[in-house]
Amino acid sequence: MNCRLRTAGICATTALALGLFVTSVAAAEAGPRYQNDFEQTEVGKVPEDMMVLDGAFAVKSEGTNKFLELPGAPVEDFSVLFGPTGSAGMAVTARVFGTSKGRRLPVLAVGLNGVGGYELQLAPAKKALELFRGEERLASAPCAWESGTWTWLRLQVRQVKDGAWKVEGQAWKQGAPEPAGWMLSHDEKTEPPAGRAMVSGHPFSGTPIRFDDLRVSAAAEP
Numbered sequence: 008m009n010c011r012l013r014t015a016g017i018c019a020t021t022a023l024a025l026g027l028f029v030t031s032v033a034a035a036e037a038g039p040r041y042q043n044d045f046e047q048t049e050v051g052k053v054p055e056d057m058m059v060l061d062g063a064f065a066v067k068s069e070g071t072n073k074f075l076e077l078p079g080a081p082v083e084d085f086s087v088l089f090g091p092t093g094s095a096g097m098a099v100t101a102r103v104f105g106t107s108k109g110r111r112l113p114v115l116a117v118g119l120n121g122v123g124g125y126e127l128q129l130a131p132a133k134k135a136l137e138l139f140r141g142e143e144r145l146a147s148a149p150c151a152w153e154s155g156t157w158t159w160l161r162l163q164v165r166q167v168k169d170g171a172w173k174v175e176g177q178a179w180k181q182g183a184p185e186p187a188g189w190m191l192s193h194d195e196k197t198e199p200p201a202g203r204a205m206v207s208g209h210p211f212s213g214t215p216i217r218f219d220d221l222r223v224s225a226a227a228e229p
Contacts, residue, residue, distance in 0.1 A: 042220075177190040
């Protein structure tokens with residue numbers, strides 16, 4: 008075989024292998040860092056990779072679907088942590104479900120950066136989507152909610168430059184188009200703490216709250 012042709016063949020093979028490696032790495036980075044639809048978890052249990060901070064969370068089923076459920080009593084604020092620990096550059100998405108009872112309405116939420124981080128709350132009583140850090144409300148936007156339906160919540164934290172971060176959130180009813188842009192955002196000058204994602208529920212209506220299709224991924228750039 009001509010040495011030049013043989014060398015060219017080796018180079019082509021190496022380049023192809025390198026290209027496949029780069030593509031696989033890019034695909035891995037683009038994929039979710041965590042996801043859970045609870046289909047592999049036994050009913051009555053909580054996935055082992057989740058940390059319940061408080062509340063009697065347990066996997067339940069209805070028809071062919073499984074989900075994580077928080078009981079309607081007691082009426083407190085309950086949360087569960089999941090996914091990898093991170094600071095910025097992460098997004099959390101989840102489906103949430105609640106029902107009203109008379110004039111009593113639940114509050115449904117997702118969070119990032121652990122218990123000292125950010126929480127995106129869907130507050131039907133206020134007809135609003137709100138962003139909190141601790142007890143401080145950072146941003147708010149009008150948001151409609153329908154009792155007895157699933158709603159998607161998404162929250163992300165990303166660094167925009169040295170010493171500056173942006174926290175963004177949105178919500179939309181399952182089956183409806185996802186909003187083209189973020190419904191609310193907050194400019195942050197304090198570095199976000201490192202922590203895990205979470206889902207939270209405030210069962211003020213006295214009825215159970217459900218969570219499903221949890222996902223932690225890389226934050227989307229504008």
